[in-house]
Amino acid sequence: MRAGIVSGPHRTRTTAVRRPDPGEGELLIRVEGCGVCGSSLPFWEGRDWFAYPGEPGAPGHEVWGHTDDGRRVAALTYHGFADWDVAAADAVVELPPALDGLPFPGEALACAVNVVRRARTRPGDRIAVVGMGFLGSAVASLIDEPTEVRRKTGVVGEFDVVIESAGTQSALDTASRLVAAGGRLVIAGFHQDGPRTVDLQSWNWRAVEVVNAHQRDPREYVRGMQEAVELVLCGRLDVERLVTHRLPLARLDEAFELARTRPPGFVKAVVCP
Numbered sequence: 001m002r003a004g005i006v007s008g009p010h011r012t013r014t015t016a017v018r019r020p021d022p023g024e025g026e027l028l029i030r031v032e033g034c035g036v037c038g039s040s041l042p043f044w045e046g047r048d049w050f051a052y053p054g055e056p057g058a059p060g061h062e063v064w065g066h067t068d069d070g071r072r073v074a075a076l077t078y079h080g081f082a083d084w085d086v087a088a089a090d091a092v093v094e095l096p097p098a099l100d101g102l103p104f105p106g107e108a109l110a111c112a113v114n115v116v117r118r119a120r121t122r123p124g125d126r127i128a129v130v131g132m133g134f135l136g137s138a139v140a141s142l143i144d145e146p147t148e149v150r151r152k153t154g155v156v157g158e159f160d161v162v163i164e165s166a167g168t169q170s171a172l173d174t175a176s177r178l179v180a181a182g183g184r185l186v187i188a189g190f191h192q193d194g195p196r197t198v199d200l201q202s203w204n205w206r207a208v209e210v211v212n213a214h215q216r217d218p219r220e221y222v223r224g225m226q227e228a229v230e231l232v233l234c235g236r237l238d239v240e241r242l243v244t245h246r247l248p249l250a251r252l253d254e255a256f257e258l259a260r261t262r263p264p265g266f267v268k269a270v271v272c273p
Helices: 038-045 106-119 134-142 169-178 200-206 218-233 249-261
Strands: 002-008 011-016 026-035 062-067 072-075 084-088 092-094 127-130 159-164 179-187 209-212 245-247 269-271
Touching: 002 249, 011 249, 026 072, 038 249, 062 084, 062 106, 072 106, 092 218, 106 134, 106 159, 106 179, 106 218, 127 134, 127 169, 159 169, 169 179, 179 200, 245 249, 249 269
Parallel strands: 127 159, 159 179, 179 209, 245 269
Antiparallel strands: 002 011, 026 062, 026 084, 026 269, 062 072, 072 092
């Protein structure tokens, strides 16, 4: 099969490798598409702590495709930039026929669902989302009756719930300033490129509640994917609006570059073998 390999910073190649064999309790999935996650950018950009080349198909983890018995599914996998991948049987969610033809980066959609669950927003809350990429846009569309969802604001201490979804120091600083006294700061962005600094005195003085909104339990991801299916079916999540760019596997570098530069109109790129 073909697989994309991150061979070094800003460099991928597509090569032929052996198709994976599913083990006990696993399913073989013919990949229809795999989203490019912002959390994968540091690996493609290059950091001192990464080793190259990466494993074939890695770090693709937003996979949907077909099982051997013909079911169309979303799956929690880790080598999805390839023609085929394997997933644990209990990490697969079936996609109903009504979703045929739609891209479905299930893990990414599950992240948004899980963030909203942990944010515990209520009708009437004043809400801000900092970082309107894929995750922030999906989260904003799921918030129940938001009073405010803003891209940028200079107002300090106005919001009951602030969801930071960019994973950068500047986004964390902005989100921190926006939380009202007694409010909740929800950290949804994936902070992976070093330590962060916070104004703990300000957090303490305002009694800010801090919630880390990422789920790492695979069962929670599957639960989130199941809920995402229902939310797409009822129109609460519009995947066609959220997935703006589709590229073939041979253009994986371009897909990463789009995720890095975020040109006008970009929300998410997916790679479709």
